[in-house]
Amino acid sequence: MxxxxxxxxxxxxxxxxxxxxxxxxxxxxxxxxxxxxxxxxxxxxxxxxxxxxxxxxxxxxxxxxxxxxxxxxxxxxxxxxxxxxxxxxxxxxxxxxxxxxxxxxxxxxxxxxxxxxxxxxxxxxxxxxxxxxxxxxxxxxxxxxxxxxxxxxxxxSPRLTFVVGVPDVPPLKSKTKAMREVLPRAVEFSTYVRQIARVSALVSGLARSDPALVARGMADEVVEPARTKFVPAYDRARRYALEAGALGFCISGAGPSVLALVEERDADAVKEAIARAYAEEGIRAEVKVASTTEGALRYWGEK
The missing domain is CATH 3.30.230.10 (Ribosomal Protein S5; domain 2)
Known part of the structure; x- marks a missing residue:
């Protein structure tokens, strides 16, 4: 089968x-x-x-x-x-x-x-x-x-390395829907322009497999500020990850997992830093090093 x-x-x-x-x-x-x-x-x-x-x-x-x-x-x-x-x-x-x-x-x-x-x-x-x-x-x-x-x-098909932090905490009820409801309904035009620049950097970095450009696009002042209060240990994990050499840091989807973009040589140090952040917050978590990979459709030959 x-x-x-x-x-x-x-x-x-x-x-x-x-x-x-x-x-x-x-x-x-x-x-x-x-x-x-x-x-x-x-x-x-x-x-x-x-x-x-x-x-x-x-x-x-x-x-x-x-x-x-x-x-x-x-x-x-x-x-x-x-x-x-x-x-x-x-x-x-x-x-x-x-x-x-x-x-x-x-x-x-x-x-x-x-x-x-x-x-x-x-x-x-x-x-x-x-x-x-x-x-x-x-x-x-x-x-x-x-x-x-x-x-x-x-x-x-960029070749990128990440550290994924997955806290073992009770999920919010209807979590994805709830995390959408906290988003701002309007933003200042100047914020909109800055956000376009970040998205442009993000897409360009993915197209060119350029981690530095991807990291520039991982900054966000619209969605993430509204969500970080619901992501356990976010501030500490972000600070420790960047201090350990992470290029960028963000919430994974609607959270509560987090994602750090790293150079392969820094992956273990960032993994240890994020694990320490969770431990200091008294939160059990699984922290893993991961790389970009292929999707399900490769098994049946679609382009």
Whole structure:
């Protein structure tokens, strides 16, 4: 039986809110698909039960609607990505499941169809569709959403090293939705201009595999200031990481995980620094070194 395997992702990278994500090898979600006659989707999650109206079920309904088909499929998801930690667990689960189904069914579709379906399924967790995590999990590397209607994106393949800090804390109720509700509804025009410059640096750095440019784009004065109070040990972890040689630091997605961009030679020192920050705050955490990686769609040969 074919195994769909999608990586963890970190969305936003500071200034690139809702349009930028990177795929990394910190964690993976895996899914198995059995295809039979008839029509319907049955999803089982190993280790937890998100209920019948989950991201994977919604993603399949959208996929079938888009393709104008309906197949009977049984999905088993084993998600090793920490749930509700800002690491794209829900998007990766949907992408892994769809990749497994397409392989078993012998179907080939435009990768954007997969991203759109998985992103649509995200509404079950976030309250509204969003496509950055799903795109990263599907295509790997670094992705930039260039249009929402119609959905379009570009993929880059930078070689980047990160340190991922994952605190073991109770998640906020409806965490992604809650973290969207704290965002500012308006910004000053001068702030807007500075933010455009940062996003430009971020995308340019990803395209050129230039860590210094990426780090410049990881600064943010719009989204992150509104969210840091909800991210445990953020200030201490950021300070310690930068002192240890990190190039940039940001919240991973909606948090509470954090992401430090590092040169490979500094990875262990930054890992130790972030782990120390959590320990000094009395927070248990897993801190891992990770690198950009490929997405789930490589298994069935889509470009």
């Amino acid at each position: 074919y195994i769909g395997r999608a990586p963890s992702t970190s969305a936003n990278l500071g200034s690139g809110f809702d349009v930028v994500a990177v795929a990394h090898d910190a964690y993976y979600a895996e899914a198995y698909a059995s295809v039979g006659s008839g029509c319907g989707v049955h999803v089982k999650f190993k280790g937890y039960d998100p209920g019948p109206d989950n991201t994977v079920a919604r993603a399949f309904r959208r996929l079938f609607e888009t393709l104008g088909v309906c197949r009977y499929v049984e999905i088993v998801v084993e998600n090793k990505i920490p749930v509700a930690r800002g690491l794209g667990s829900s998007g990766a689960a949907s992408v892994a499941a769809i990749a497994a189904f397409l392989e078993e069914a012998g179907l080939r579709v435009d990768p954007r169809v997969v991203v759109e379906a998985a992103g649509y399924g995200e509404a079950a967790a976030a309250g509204s569709p969003h496509y950055d995590n799903a795109a990263g999990a599907a295509l790997g590397g670094a992705v930039v959403i260039t249009s929402l209607s119609p959905l379009d994106l570009v993929k880059f």
